Amino acid sequence: MELWPGAWTVLLLLLLLLLFLLPALWFYSPSAKYFFKMAFYNGWILFLAVLAIPVCAVRGRNVENMKILRLMLLHIKYLYGIRVEVRGAHHFPPSQPYVVVSNHQSSLDLLGMMEVLPGRCVPIAKRELLWAGSAGLACWLAGVIFIDRKRTGDAISVMSEVAQTLLTQDVRVWVFPEGTRNHNGSMLPFKRGAFHLAVQAQVPIVPIVMSSYQDFYCKKERRFTSGRCQVRVLPPVPTEGLTPDDVPALADRVRHSMLTIFREISTDGRGGGDCLKKPGGVVEARL
Ligand SMILES: CCCCC/C=C\C/C=C\CCCCCCCC(=O)SCCNC(=O)CCNC(=O)[C@H](O)C(C)(C)COP(=O)(O)OP(=O)(O)OC[C@H]1O[C@@H](n2cnc3c(N)ncnc32)[C@H](O)[C@@H]1OP(=O)(O)O
Numbered sequence: 001m002e003l004w005p006g007a008w009t010v011l012l013l014l015l016l017l018l019l020f021l022l023p024a025l026w027f028y029s030p031s032a033k034y035f036f037k038m039a040f041y042n043g044w045i046l047f048l049a050v051l052a053i054p055v056c057a058v059r060g061r062n063v064e065n066m067k068i069l070r071l072m073l074l075h076i077k078y079l080y081g082i083r084v085e086v087r088g089a090h091h092f093p094p095s096q097p098y099v100v101v102s103n104h105q106s107s108l109d110l111l112g113m114m115e116v117l118p119g120r121c122v123p124i125a126k127r128e129l130l131w132a133g134s135a136g137l138a139c140w141l142a143g144v145i146f147i148d149r150k151r152t153g154d155a156i157s158v159m160s161e162v163a164q165t166l167l168t169q170d171v172r173v174w175v176f177p178e179g180t181r182n183h184n185g186s187m188l189p190f191k192r193g194a195f196h197l198a199v200q201a202q203v204p205i206v207p208i209v210m211s212s213y214q215d216f217y218c219k220k221e222r223r224f225t226s227g228r229c230q231v232r233v234l235p236p237v238p239t240e241g242l243t244p245d246d247v248p249a250l251a252d253r254v255r256h257s258m259l260t261i262f263r264e265i266s267t268d269g270r271g272g273g274d275c276l277k278k279p280g281g282v283v284e285a286r287l
Pocket residue numbers: 045048049050052068069070072073104110123124125126129134135136138139144147149150151152155156159160175176177178179180191192193194196197
């Protein structure tokens with residue numbers, strides 16, 4: 001193929017620009033750094049999923065595949081210099097089904113989640129994740145339960161089937177009761193699906209709180225540095241003898257205990273707020 005004579009010069013200039021521009025952007029523009037890091041995070045997970053799919057496919061759709069995904073994802077915190085400290089892991093009931101509920105700040109929750117994910121535990125995820133290419137397929141193979149948030153009736157019947165599965169197949173379920181990502185320094189009101197699920201199956205609820213990421217991550221400010229995160233497992237909350245009428249109070253009680261711990265373990269003691277940094281590095285809380 002013949003190229004226009006100046007084309008090589010243009011290509012060379014573009015290459016030089018990339019070679020110098022990308023590192024310069026990385027060092028001098030925190031926003032560019034944020035985008036590179038997030039793009040790499042998603043890209044790396046998609047790549048790992050491509051490797052995981054054939055291994056998981058041998059077993060077919062099976063909750064045991066979640067162990068493979070977990071092992072493959074555990075190193076990511078080192079790539080990003082995030083120290084994940086786990087406390088209270090002894091609170092996990094040793095061998096029985098239960099429902100884990102945890103706060104949901106960002107897709108980075110995957111790091112804390114993989115740190116403590118119990119055996120035979122499957123997350124409940126929005127249906128859209130199923131279409132996230134290789135990651136969606138890997139999730140499906142690992143038994144992730146998908147719900148359509150736009151169809152309440154369908155979501156509720158999926159949750160009711162899950163309640164049966166909890167008991168008959170000895171699995172645990174991980175639910176983000178806020179129902180969506182929330183990075184505003186507090187917790188959204190809890191949706192009640194997870195609590196109905198636990199009451200229907202008469203299994204305990206294990207609340208897990210991940211401390212605020214706002215020291216090292218803020219989407220609004222395009223800031224993503226290294227940092228620390230604490231994952232706190234709280235004592236199980238029994239549901240034996242409770243009925244659907246008890247669900248609203250149960251959900252409120254669990255949210256209250258989680259919010260208290262969230263504020264306690266998040267570095268500014270208030271959960272970080274809307275990651276608005278005041279001059280002097282003080283983080284203003286918006287709760
Ligand atoms: C190596 C490579 C790896 C590659 C792969 C990478 C990673 C893999 C590993 C794991 C990753 C997976 C992690 C994925 C995480 C994704 C996180 C998410 O997607 S979060 C979003 C989805 N989750 C949720 O939404 C859960 C919380 N939502 C609920 O519980 C909701 O209640 C709902 C069931 C979805 C319904 O919600 P909706 O808004 O439609 O309605 P309401 O909540 O208002 O409820 C209406 C009404 O119904 C009552 N209700 C709710 N549930 C039940 C039920 N089960 N039984 C009976 N009644 C129920 C509820 O109480 C309301 O009534 P009332 O107002 O009277 O109380």
